[in-house]
Amino acid sequence: MDQKTPSSVSALENSDARARGVPDHKSAVEWLKSRGIQDVECIVPDQAGVARGKMMPTEKFARSPSITMPTSIFAQTISGDYPPEDGEFVYDPTDGDLIFDPDYSTLSIVPWASDPAAQLIHDARHKDGRPVDHAPRQVLKRVVELYERKGLRPVVAPEIEFYLVKPNTDPDYPLEPPIGRSGRPEIGRQSFSIAAVNEFDDLFDDIYDYAEAQGLEIDTLIHEEGAAQMEINLLHGDAVDLADQVFLFKRTIREAALRHKMYATFMAKPMSGEPGSAMHIHASLVDTETGKTIFSDDEGNPTKEFFYFIAGHQKYLPAVMCILAPYVNSYRRLERFSASPTNVSWGYDNRTVGLRVPHSPPSARRLENRIPSSDSNPYLAIAASLACGLLGLEEGQHPDDPIDGSASSLPFDLPRDILGAVTLFEECEPLSDIFGKSFVSTFRAIKQAEYETFMRVISPWEREYLLLNV
Structure with a gap:
């Protein structure tokens, strides 16, 4: 249309x-x-x-x-x-x-x-x-229902990163930043730059108009580290509703970008030398009877349930990595000494760990899962993150000690490729019980087939380094 x-x-x-x-x-x-x-x-x-x-x-x-x-x-x-x-x-x-x-x-x-x-x-x-059972929206509903049986309601707030790029009709050519109102493409890092956002004011006006027309609730818009890399944060709320909003937002942002002769891409690593794009998921749990968070006690201190929730993420995130990073390209984002986490460590207001506890009042205490990439299905990514936390509550284990300094030099805790990630998921019985046999077998088959398709393509790296040297 x-x-x-x-x-x-x-x-x-x-x-x-x-x-x-x-x-x-x-x-x-x-x-x-x-x-x-x-x-x-x-x-x-x-x-x-x-x-x-x-x-x-x-x-x-x-x-x-x-x-x-x-x-x-x-x-x-x-x-x-x-x-x-x-x-x-x-x-x-x-x-x-x-x-x-x-x-x-x-x-x-x-x-x-x-x-x-x-x-x-x-x-x-x-x-x-x-x-x-294997429909993504139903998968998330089933995880939410498991919480409801415990008298709990998950509250989530996704943050979606994406790149604006010039139209690219030939996949053999690398992507390039678009031209803003100054007539020049971005160079260098422009984190949190208002001027860099203003380069695309007309586009963002349309995004806000489109969002308002659909009843989608934007919290903030910022410029991220990469060239023409942006982030939109959504207001917190019901898990299924927020997954719906991310699903619709992705479509909205792409449509608005096309109107301005640009592409918006949610690839995890669209350009070499630029940071990857994530979909961070903030999550907390509310008691359905009292309406209060279970992560803080009456004195404002963190509860044992809060630490169980963290421990569940630490233990099971590697096994749901194929959902949080669902493509071959997703694993290019995970680089040590970059903004992308490569571990399941946690810390207070620490952006080098996979699990961050943001500074907040006790009533808003929450866990930020920084591992999902922006190419993930929002229904499945939120379901996977909540499933990890649910298992943590059920098992009652405690997390490692929080990391105070940089965690960038720590060893990889996460799978490095999609096939290894799928194997971990398939072999994890507690997660298979939550997601169901139908979903696990379907998702595995899809990811293996996608990998076989990828392996048929010869990359520029292979031509550059192997053509005349081996």
Whole structure:
């Protein structure tokens, strides 16, 4: 679809652009018709966090809100292929369709559409009503439900880093920073530079407009270390809702960048010599009866549950690394003596460790997981981080001592490649019990197939150093 001008975006903006209060199908149809919505994008996040789905005219949506799509939608690799039959994973194209039902709380407008359009995230189920266990949104819901059984509610706040780059139509050429309003590309480090953000004021105005039109809640926007590398922080809240917001934000930022003849990329390491991009996840736990954090006692001191939560991350993060760093490129980000952590150490307000406890009042005590990369699926990354913390609570172990100084010189605690990471995940029984056999086998097959596709490509490094020397 063509993109809207800012004036056409504002025509659809209103205080309830995101239909948080819509309880059912009838109310949703009224919401759509009152705004003159012509088309509804029925979308679902796949294993990579890519939006799949169907476009429906509003009239057809009014008659039947559910859609059907093949079971293969959750078995696709990032290159669009399907894993071969292998072990426990078998993709059978004769399995038939899955049914996708709308979550009306996610209904919002599509502000960049040429004609008035709305979007609606759907959940997958089998024909007998069972949820699809390996669907990413369902995986996160299952982890949240495990907390609910303990009388706890996870509260999360993601931070999403990304790069703006010049359009790149030939993958053989490296990416380059875009040209800002000064007419020059960035050089050197511009961390927290307001002037560097101002280079792209028009773009960020559109991002804010698009976000407001969808009811997405930006906390802060900053310039990160890399050339034209930015970070958007979201307000804390419900885990599933925040995963939805990250899912929609990625799409929003890409669309806004395209309008300004740029690409926005969430690759973990898009450019050599520049820092990688992360998706840090801040998490705390609230008692559902009292509404208070369980990480601080009445005197404001950290509780044993807080330390159990940290210990669970320390123990199990290496085993979920294939989810937090899901591609070959993801592991290029993990460099010692860089801003990217290579360990599962923890510390107070220490950005060289994988697990940071930010300075905060006792009521906001939380743990920041700095290991996930920005290319990870937000549903799965949040689920993986929370699963580690959940196991820590159940096992009641204590973490290592906090790191006071730099942890950059410490040995690697994390897998160095995707195949090793997948093996750790598959062999970890406590995590397999949480994620389910269906998800583990599907995810493993996808990652192995993606690796085989990668191995068919000869890199410039191989031509540079092997061509005439070996």
